[in-house]
Amino acid sequence: xxxxxxxxxxxxxxxxxxxxxxxxxxxxxxxxxxxxxxxxxxxxxxxxxxxxxxxxxxxxxxxxxxxxxxxxxxxxxxxxxxxxxxxxxxxxxxxxxxxxxxxxxxxxxxxxxxxxxxxxxxxxxxxxxxxxxxxxxxxxxxxxxxxxxxxxxxxxxxxxxxxxxxxxxxxxxxxxxxxxxxxxxxxxxxxxxxxxxxxxxxxxxxxxxxxxxxxxxxxxxxxxxxxxxxxxxxxxxxxxxxxxxxxxxxxxxxxxxxxxxxxxxxxxxxxxxxxxxxxxxxxxxxxxxxxxxxxxxxxxxxxxxxxxxxxxxxxxxxxxxxxxxxxxxxxxxxxxxxxxxxxxxxxxxxxxxxxxxxxxxxxxxxxxxxxxxxxxxxxxxxxxxxxxxxxxxxxxxxxxxxxxxxxxxxxxxxxxxxxxxxxxxxxxxxxxxxxxxxxxxxxxxxxxxxxxxxxxxxxxxxxxxxxxxxxxxxxxxxx
Amino acid sequence: xxxxxxxxxxxxxxxxxxxxxxxxxxxxxxxxxxxxxxxxxxxxxxxxxxxxxxxxxxxxxxxxxxxxxxxxxxxxxxxxxxxxxxxxxxxxxxxxxxxxxxxxxxxxxxxxxxxxxxxxxxxxxxxxxxxxxxxxxxxxxxxxxxxxxxxxxxxxxxxxxxxxxxxxxxxxxxxxxxxxxxxxxxxxxxxxxxxxxxxxxxxxxxxxxxxxxxxxxxxxxxxxxxxxxxxxxxxxxxxxxxxxxxxxxxxxxxxxxxxxxxxxxxxxxxxxxxxxxxxxxxxxxxxxxxxxxxxxxxxxxxxxxxxxxxxxxxxxxxxxxxxxxxxxxxxxxxxxxxxxxxxxxxxxxxxxxxxxxxxxxxxxxxxxxxxxxxxxxxxxxxxxxxxxxxxxxxxxxxxxxxxxxxxxxxxxxxxxxxxxxxxxxxxxxxxxxxxxxxxxxxxx
Numbered sequence: 051x052x053x054x055x056x057x058x059x060x061x062x063x064x065x066x067x068x069x070x071x072x073x074x075x076x077x078x079x080x081x082x083x084x085x086x087x088x089x090x091x092x093x094x095x096x097x098x099x100x101x102x103x104x105x106x107x108x109x110x111x112x113x114x115x116x117x118x119x120x121x122x123x124x125x126x127x128x129x130x131x132x133x134x135x136x137x138x139x140x141x142x143x144x145x146x147x148x149x150x151x152x153x154x155x156x157x158x159x160x161x162x163x164x165x166x167x168x169x170x171x172x173x174x175x176x177x178x179x180x181x182x183x184x185x186x187x188x189x190x191x192x193x194x195x196x197x198x199x200x201x202x203x204x205x206x207x208x209x210x211x212x213x214x215x216x217x218x219x220x221x222x223x224x225x226x227x228x229x230x231x232x233x234x235x236x237x238x239x240x241x242x243x244x245x246x247x248x249x250x251x252x253x254x255x256x257x258x259x260x261x262x263x264x265x266x267x268x269x270x271x272x273x274x275x276x277x278x279x280x281x282x283x284x285x286x287x288x289x290x291x292x293x294x295x296x297x298x299x300x301x302x303x304x305x306x307x308x309x310x311x312x313x314x315x316x317x318x319x320x321x322x323x324x325x326x327x328x329x330x331x332x333x334x335x336x337x338x339x340x341x342x343x344x345x346x347x348x349x350x351x352x353x354x355x356x357x358x359x360x361x362x363x364x365x366x367x368x369x370x371x372x373x374x375x376x377x378x379x380x381x382x383x384x385x386x387x388x389x390x391x392x393x394x395x396x397x398x399x400x401x402x403x404x405x406x407x408x409x410x411x412x413x414x415x416x417x418x419x420x421x422x423x424x425x426x427x428x429x430x431x432x433x434x435x436x437x438x439x440x441x442x443x444x445x446x447x448x449x450x451x452x453x454x455x456x457x458x459x460x461x462x463x464x465x466x467x468x469x470x471x472x473x474x475x476x477x478x479x480x481x482x483x484x485x486x487x488x489x490x491x492x493x494x495x496x497x498x499x500x501x502x503x504x505x506x507x508x509x510x511x512x513x514x515x516x517x518x519x520x521x522x523x524x525x526x527x528x529x
Numbered sequence: 530x531x532x533x534x535x536x537x538x539x540x541x542x543x544x545x546x547x548x549x550x551x552x553x554x555x556x557x558x559x560x561x562x563x564x565x566x567x568x569x570x571x572x573x574x575x576x577x578x579x580x581x582x583x584x585x586x587x588x589x590x591x592x593x594x595x596x597x598x599x600x601x602x603x604x605x606x607x608x609x610x611x612x613x614x615x616x617x618x619x620x621x622x623x624x625x626x627x628x629x630x631x632x633x634x635x636x637x638x639x640x641x642x643x644x645x646x647x648x649x650x651x652x653x654x655x656x657x658x659x660x661x662x663x664x665x666x667x668x669x670x671x672x673x674x675x676x677x678x679x680x681x682x683x684x685x686x687x688x689x690x691x692x693x694x695x696x697x698x699x700x701x702x703x704x705x706x707x708x709x710x711x712x713x714x715x716x717x718x719x720x721x722x723x724x725x726x727x728x729x730x731x732x733x734x735x736x737x738x739x740x741x742x743x744x745x746x747x748x749x750x751x752x753x754x755x756x757x758x759x760x761x762x763x764x765x766x767x768x769x770x771x772x773x774x775x776x777x778x779x780x781x782x783x784x785x786x787x788x789x790x791x792x793x794x795x796x797x798x799x800x801x802x803x804x805x806x807x808x809x810x811x812x813x814x815x816x817x818x819x820x821x822x823x824x825x826x827x828x829x830x831x832x833x834x835x836x837x838x839x840x841x842x843x844x845x846x847x848x849x850x851x852x853x854x855x856x857x858x859x860x861x862x863x864x865x866x867x868x869x870x871x872x873x874x875x876x877x878x879x880x881x882x883x884x885x886x887x888x889x890x891x892x893x894x895x896x897x898x899x900x901x902x903x904x905x906x907x908x909x910x911x912x913x914x915x916x917x918x919x920x921x922x923x924x925x926x927x928x929x930x931x932x933x934x935x936x937x938x939x940x941x942x943x944x945x946x947x948x949x950x951x952x953x954x955x956x957x958x959x960x961x962x963x964x965x966x967x968x969x970x971x972x973x
Contacts, residue, residue, distance in 0.1 A: 187950075247947055306947065309940035337605030377695050386556060401682060402675035408602055408609075411671075411716075415607050418720050429716050433709040440685070440705050448692040449699070470556055483602040 060106060064157045067099035067118060068150045071125075075146035082139040086129060089142040093126035096149060103157075113344065114156045120348060121156070121267065124355050125149045127468045128259050131359040133366040136257065144174030145260050152267040161203045161213045164276070168199055168239075171267060175256065185255040191248035195238035199273070202231035219280045229282045232273060233292065240270025240329065241322050242292075243299045253318035253358070258365075262358035265321060266351040271328045271343075279332070289333050294424055296329035297417070301427050304434035311375040313361055316442050320435050321354040324398055327428060330421075331413045339416020345483070346409035349476065353398040353406065356472045360391045364446065367459045374442050377449025383459040388447040390461070390469040395443060397476040399436040405479035533587045534596045537613055540580040540627060541666050545659035547573050548652055555648065566651050567638030574631025574658070581624045588620050595668060595732050607723060612668030614732040618856075621864055622665040622792055629784050629871055630658040636875055637776040646690055650774065657683040661785045665792065668732030670719045673796070677715065677757070677789065681708040684786050687777040688770050700769035707766045711756020715793075718749030735799040743800050747807035750797050751814070758790030758844050761817040764825075765925035767841055771833040778833055779874030783840055784867035791844065791863055794851045801851070808852045815848025821922050827903070828918035832877040840870045 074092030078085045100119035107115045125145060132141070151170035158164050172192045203213075205224035212218055222229070236242070241249040252261050274292070300323045307319035328350065331343025364387065365372060368380060381388035393404070400410035410432060418425035461469060547569060551561060561569075587594060593616035601611040615623055634654060641647050660679025667673035685708065689701035722729040725746075726736035738746055754760070759767040759782075770782055781787070794801060794811065801808055819842050826838030843866040850859040876883060888894055903911055920926060 247950065250947075302943075305936065305940050306943045307940075309937055309944050338607045341604040377698065379693065381692060389556070396682065402678045407675065407678075411609065412602075412604060412607070414716060415720055415723065418717070419724065426717065429713045433713050436709045437702070437706045441702055444689065444698045444702055448689055449695040451693040466556070484600075 060103065063099045063103050063106070064153075067096040067103070067122065068153045068157070070095035070099070071146040071150040071153075075143040075150070078139050078143045078146065085139045085142040086132070086137050089129040089146055090126060092146055093122055093129060093149060096122035096153060097126060100153070117347075118153050118156050120351065121152050122149065124266070124351060125263060127472060128263060128355055128359060130468050131363070131465055132259055133363060135366060136259065136362070141257060141260060144177075145263060147171075147174050148260065148263055148267070152263075152269075155267070155269060155272060159215045161206065161215060161218075164215075165196075165199055165203050168269060169196055171264065171269065172196065174260065175252075175264065185251040187248040188252040188256070191238045191241070191245050194245075195235045195270075198231045198235035198238065202228045202235065205231065215276065215281070220283050222282050222284050226285070229278070229285050229288070232278050232282075233288075236270040236273045236278065236292075236329075237295065238270075239273070240268070240325070241265075241299070242270070242295050242326060242329065243302060246299050246303055246322060249322045250315040250318040254312060254314045258314065258358045258362040259355075262321075262355045265318075265325075266354055268325065268328065268347055268351065271325075271332065271347060274329060274332055289335075290421070293330045293333035293417075293421060296326045296333070297421070297424050297427050297431075299323070299326040300330070300431040301434075304431040304438070307438040308434060310438070311373050313372050313374055313442060313446065316374060316438060317354070317357055317361060320395075320398060320439055321350060321357075323431055323435050325350045325354075327413050327417075327431075330417050330425075330428065334413075334416035334420040336416040336419050338412045339420065342409050342412025342414075342416050345405065346413055348479075349397060349404075349406045349409050352472060352475060353394045356394040356469065357391060357398070360387050360394070360469070363387060363461070363465060372446065374445040376445065378446050379448060379450035379452040380459075381447035382452055384447075384461070386461045386466060386469070388443075390473055391447070392443055393473050394476065395439040396436075397480070399432055399439055403480050404476045405483060406476065407480055408483040533584060533594050536580040536583050537594055537596055537615060537666065540577045540584070540623065541613060541659070541662045543573050543577055544630070544655040544662065548655035548659060551648070551655075552652055555652075560648060563638065563642065563647055566648065567634065570634040570638070570651055570655070571631065573655075574627060574634055577627040577658075577662075578624075578631055581620075581627045584615055585620055585624060588615060588617060592616060593732075597668075597732075601672075606727075609671050610669045610728075610730050610732075611672065612730060612732045613666045613672075614668035615666055618795060618860065619665050619792075621860055622788075623662060625864060625867055626658060626661040626665060626785055629780050629867070630654060630661075632871070633776045633780045633875075637774070640776055640878075641774065644774075646692070650687070650690065650777070653683045653687050654777075654780075657687075657780070657785075661789070664789060669728075669730040670715075670722060670796075671729050673793070674712075674715050674719055677753075677793075678712065680786055680789060681705075681712065681757070684708075684770070684777075684781050687781065688773040690773050690777065697772035700766075700772045703769055704766045707756055707763055711753050711763065714749040714752030714756075718746050718753065721746050721749065731796065738800060739803065744804045744806055747797060747800050747804050748810070750793055750800075751807060751811060754790035754793045755814055756790070757793070758787055758848070759818075759841055760790070760814050760845065760848060761821050761922075762924055762927070764818060764821060764841060765921060765928060767837045768829070768834045768921065771831075771837055775833070775874060775878055778837075779871045782837055783870035783874045787840055787844055788847070788863045788867060791847045791851060791859065794848070795856060795859060798851070798854070798856055802854060808854070810852075812849050812852035815845045815850075815852060818842070818845030818848065821845075821924075824914060825918045825921050827901075828915060832880055833874065836870060836873050836877060839873075840866065843870075 071092045074088045078088050081088070097119065100115060100122050103115040104112050104119055125148075129142065129145060148171055151167040155164055155167035155171070158167065175192070176189060202224060205228040206218065207213065209225070209228075210218065210221065210223045212223070238245045249265060252264070303319045303323040303326070307316055307323065310316040310319060324346070328343045328347050331339040331346060334340065334343075361372075364380060364384065367384065368378070372378065393401075397404035397406040400406045414425070414429055417428050551566070554561070584594065593614055595612060595614040598611040598613075601609040603609065634651070637650060637654070641650055644650070657680060660676045660683060662676070664673050664676030664680060667676060682705075685701045685705040688704055689698040691697050719729045721742070722736045722738070725742045726738050728736050730736070756763045767782060771778055773781070801811065822838045822842030822845055826835050826842065829835040829838055843862065847859050847862050847866070850862060903914065906914070917923065
């Protein structure tokens with residue numbers, strides 16, 4: 051039996067990947083039973099559709115399709131990893147809405163659709179009160195970013211009457227006002243200084259796993275990749291400011307994490323500090339930096355969701371008053387959770403043999419090439435993050451003989467397989483980076499979109515696009 | 530690939546393969562018996578030793594054996610070469626790592642019998658062997674850094690081997706901090722090589738750098754080497770590392786890890802030779818470390834710490850030799866120091882027994898001469914030196930006062946400001962006050 055050709059049309063597949071989770075969210079909200087099953091089926095449909103999209107995408111133009119596949123897969127893993135007490139209809143529905151809106155943001159080429167996705171992604175958090183009323187900073191940050199994006203799109207629409215991103219490339223639509231608003235939106239959503247504080251608040255006061263998914267949609271970085279870089283080539287002199295702010299965030303938050311004892315906040319700081327590097331890599335204007343940023347995007351997303359999920363599993367088993375102020379010795383009762391936590395955390399900070407090592411290596415190369423002095427702060431921030439992570443790991447899992455538990459608290463089979471999959475991804479990705487992510491990331495249309503910009507820059511401003519050897523190619527060669 | 534290239538790949542990869550297989554099986558809930566584990570470990574390192582013997586035989590006639598796998602990854606003009614190479618400099622280190630790992634494996638099979646972390650120790654031993662073999666057989670500084678980092682993390686995890694006591698775990702964290710801080714030098718040094726010379730490979734000639742650039746790279750590599758080799762001012766971590774099991778102390782801090790820094794400088798010797806400043810700094814650091822090691826070692830109360838400082842003293846002298854350009858003397862010194870110290874470490878737990886045997890053999894106690902070099906100093910200086918040595922040269926105190934405390938104060942200050950703006954200082958989610966309250970039969 052042959053499958054009709056229209057099934058494989060890009061628009062159908064994209065619609066399926068986005069609509070399936072939204073439809074499931076409606077069903078889950080109304081039916082309120084078997085919610086995990088519905089969630090898994092919807093996420094699985096998104097995975098299948100995204101896989102088909104990756105398969106159909108022309109060689110070298112599969113970045114967003116790959117990110118869609120990654121986010122769908124992670125959402126499926128997150129739903130399966132959710133502890134039973136968290137698997138309520140509201141939570142699953144919220145995760146599914148977030149999945150659909152994130153996929154829409156990745157796939158769309160329309161400004162209004164992007165704004166819609168942006169708004170929808172935060173609706174579950176505001177609607178369900180996940181950002182608790184006392185933690186005002188997350189709500190303010192996401193609402194500010196939304197407002198800034200809406201105003202920026204308003205400026206662009208008022209000036210050009212065009213909503214297609216493809217048609218706006220290189221036009222600097224809306225001028226400096228739109229550019230500034232987009233930067234504000236990216237900074238607020240990404241948690242870049244001075245809007246860095248909301249991320250830890252969200253992790254502390256909200257549900258862990260959905261918060262991890264919200265943070266790892268990386269809408270801020272998406273905005274830079276999708277709009278700011280291709281649309282505003284004439285504002286080159288302002289781009290480094292974004293990089294400086296990102297590096298400052300990485301360092302500031304890394305220092306902040308050194309004395310933090312709340313595991314939730316500490317993990318949020320680590321995730322934020324590491325993900326801030328993404329922006330500095332994107333801004334580095336080198337093939338190494340941009341590719342490193344995109345690979346790091348994947349590493350941070352996978353590792354952070356895994357780490358937050360493990361922390362939630364620990365909270366459920368051992369109580370929610372976990373603290374890094376004293377040794378808890380949980381590894382005796384949950385050795386596999388401990389090992390998974392260690393590997394994912396060390397991958398986040400660039401352990402050799404994991405994908406994090408490749409991404410950190412490329413990021414350092416790219417950022418140091420463009421910013422030799424401020425770029426030095428990047429490996430220093432990573433080193434501090436590594437120490438903070440190891441402190442968290444050793445305090446949670448080691449250091450004392452814990453008695454009084456007679457039941458098995460280690461990963462359940464369902465959790466074990468998911469965690470093993472995530473760990474295998476970062477390890478195999480690190481061992482064979484060319485065969486996994488770099489193959490896709492090095493084909494990115496981001497680079498292709500960015501390079502004409504830099505050619506323009508070379509002509510108009512005298513700025514010289516460089517690679518890490520200090521040479522000046524017209525376009526980087528991606529091997 | 531010819532047979533010797535195959536052998537080189539086998540020697541480096543075999544421990545990683547064993548680590549991967551046993552780790553995966555453990556994740557799938559299968560724990561091998563102690564007998565099987567020690568038997569496979571013995572077999573693996575015996576095969577590695579045989580392989581290294583063949584490589585030594587080949588190196589006697591050929592200058593080097595190189596295996597090129599292409600690039601691990603490549604983007605733009607940057608590439609991470611995946612090249613293994615052994616030459617006359619690296620082959621002694623490769624042999625040392627393979628042979629001592631096997632010996633430590635055999636020793637530990639008895640020493641750690643019925644220890645709860647038996648499997649963990651052997652997994653980490655295999656990972657360490659892979660990391661050190663990779664670092665020594667790397668054909669580029671990029672790959673060397675990968676092995677270097679693996680050696681670092683296994684070292685830290687083995688310091689915290691007795692994970693039910695807080696002291697080893699905290700000491701592991703301290704060592705990890707020093708390692709990571711100093712490894713920044715290696716990472717940035719490698720970047721500088723790529724940036725200025727276009728490559729960090731040394732399998733076919735050393736990256737060409739001159740003048741200030743050579744000095745900068747040398748200083749960055751020296752930072753990394755000093756951290757790994759516990760040179761002044763980073764020596765404070767060495768006694769803390771003695772919290773690990775004796776076999777791991779033997780191979781890490783008596784033999785391989787402590788000399789990895791010296792190996793890095795030996796590799797960078799062509800660059801070091803160009804810079805009087807860097808060479809002088811290496812000599813000064815080595816001299817300071819040798820003096821520090823010998824004085825502090827005399828005031829150390831336990832056997833392992835005394836041995837650690839004895840090793841450190843020799844490592845300092847090795848640095849002096851490298852700074853002076855006496856490359857092959859340094860290699861011979863490292864080999865001798867590593868083997869003797871490993872033996873001494875392994876005998877340390879049985880030292881009293883050894884003394885009893887010796888005393889019974891000679892029919893009485895050994896009579897100490899009572900003559901020490903420090904007796905030529907005035908009493909006040911002796912007392913000052915003793916106090917200085919007891920605090921291990923105040924190195925930890927200085928690090929604590931000038932680096933850790935300011936960072937910690939800054940972090941705490943930022944935290945206070947942050948919390949002042951955010952009223953969410955209560956616990957998140959459901960308020961479960963008792964740590965066992967969330968525990969159910971199925972874990973969720």
